[in-house]
Amino acid sequence: DTEVTQTPKHLVMGMTNKKSLKCEQHMGHRAMYWYKQKAKKPPELMFVYSYEKLSINESVPSRFSPECPNSSLLNLHLHALQPEDSALYLCASSLGTFSYEQYFGPGTRLTVT
Amino acid sequence: GEDVEQSLFLSVREGDSSVINCTYTDSSSTYLYWYKQEPGAGLQLLTYIFSNMDMKQDQRLTVLLNKKDKHLSLRIADTQTGDSAIYFCAESMNTGFQKLVFGTGTRLLVSP
Numbered sequence: 001d002t003e004v005t006q007t008p009k010h011l012v013m014g015m016t017n018k019k020s021l022k023c024e025q026h027m028g029h030r031a032m033y034w035y036k037q038k039a040k041k042p043p044e045l046m047f048v049y050s051y052e053k054l055s056i057n058e059s060v061p062s063r064f065s066p067e068c069p070n071s072s073l074l075n076l077h078l079h080a081l082q083p084e085d086s087a088l089y090l091c092a093s094s095l096g097t098f099s100y101e102q103y104f105g106p107g108t109r110l111t112v113t
Numbered sequence: 114g115e116d117v118e119q120s121l122f123l124s125v126r127e128g129d130s131s132v133i134n135c136t137y138t139d140s141s142s143t144y145l146y147w148y149k150q151e152p153g154a155g156l157q158l159l160t161y162i163f164s165n166m167d168m169k170q171d172q173r174l175t176v177l178l179n180k181k182d183k184h185l186s187l188r189i190a191d192t193q194t195g196d197s198a199i200y201f202c203a204e205s206m207n208t209g210f211q212k213l214v215f216g217t218g219t220r221l222l223v224s225p
Contacts, residue, residue, distance in 0.1 A: 004155070031210075042117075042201055042215030043156065056210070090155055097210035100144045104155035 003027075004105035006091050012111045015081060021108045023074040023091030031097045032074040034066060035090040037107070043090055049074060050097045081112045117204060117216035124222045131192045133219045135185040135202035142204040145178060146213070147187045150199045159187070159200075189221075197223045 004025045013019050023032065031050050035043040048056035049068040063085075065077040074091055088109050092102040118136045125131045137145065143164055148156040162169045162176045162185075169176045175188040185202050202216040 006155075040218075042218055043213075044215075045212060048210065050210075056212075092156075094211070100146075100161060100205065100211060101158060102211075102213065104148075104157070106153075106155045109153070 004091055004093055004103050006089075006105035006108050008108055009106070010109045010111075012113060013078065013081065014113055015083070017081075018077070018079045020078065021076040021089055021091075021110075023076075023093075023105055024072055025093040025103070026072055027093065027103070028071075029093035029095055029099075029103070030071060031094045031099065032068060033092040033094075033102065034074070034076055035092065035104075037088040037090055039087075047076075048097060055097065078110075081110075083112050086111045117202060117214055119200075119202060119216040119219045121217070122220050122222070124224065125192050127192060127194055127223055127225050129192055131189040131196070131221055131223075133187045133189075133200050133202075133221065135187075135216050137183050137185060137202065137204045137216070138214075139204055139206055140180065140183060142206065144205045144211070145176075145185050146203040146205070147174075147176065148201045148203060148215070150201065150218075152198075156201065192221075192223050194223045194225060197221055 007022045034046040037043040046060045047066045052068045067075040088107040090107045091105040094102045146161040147159045173190045177186045199218045203213045206212045
């Protein structure tokens with residue numbers, strides 16, 4: 001199994017809603033990542049988890065709250081988002097944070113109204 | 114700055130070769146990568162090259178690296194319509210972990 005899965009595929013939420021994005025991998029990878037990709041732009045790193053602990057936060061606003069409940073699962077909790085947060089949110093995993101190969105999921109397309 | 118530059122668009126005919134270029138920023142980058150993104154999908158790692166190599170060939174893909182000019186290229190031989198996608202180069206920044214910094218992306222359109 002070399003797959004990273006993400007749910008939901010699409011999400012529309014209002015600025016007062018609370019929602020969560022979910023990412024799962026069963027490759028035994030111990031590093032997991034959240035990226036944000038705006039339209040026609042490259043992905044930008046948001047968070048890195050290593051062995052279920054947050055190791056990198058790229059100055060992301062607190063309305064995005066990551067969580068890694070176990071080694072296979074990564075969540076991104078969303079609260080009080082702004083329309084400019086609309087983007088494709090990509091999850092990735094790798095064997096470890098020094099591994100050169102990151103496997104990406106298909107992404108969740110988020111629209112904030 | 115951390116801008117990794119690519120040309121925006123490339124159009125080729127099926128069967129031709131495609132060459133996508135990238136100029137990166139960090140001369141100490143350990144690995145350089147090429148990713149493919151199809152519409153509405155995530156990123157697929159196509160190939161990578163270690164910084165002490167000049168060239169890497171992998172089936173239809175050839176990667177050339179010019180460290181002096183910080184220039185990376187991806188050649189796709191016998192380009193097919195299924196190769197139409199956005200191609201991102203990426204460098205790994207030396208930040209204590211493999212932080213990927215992606216290029217601006219090149220949209221490749223292959224016409225029959």
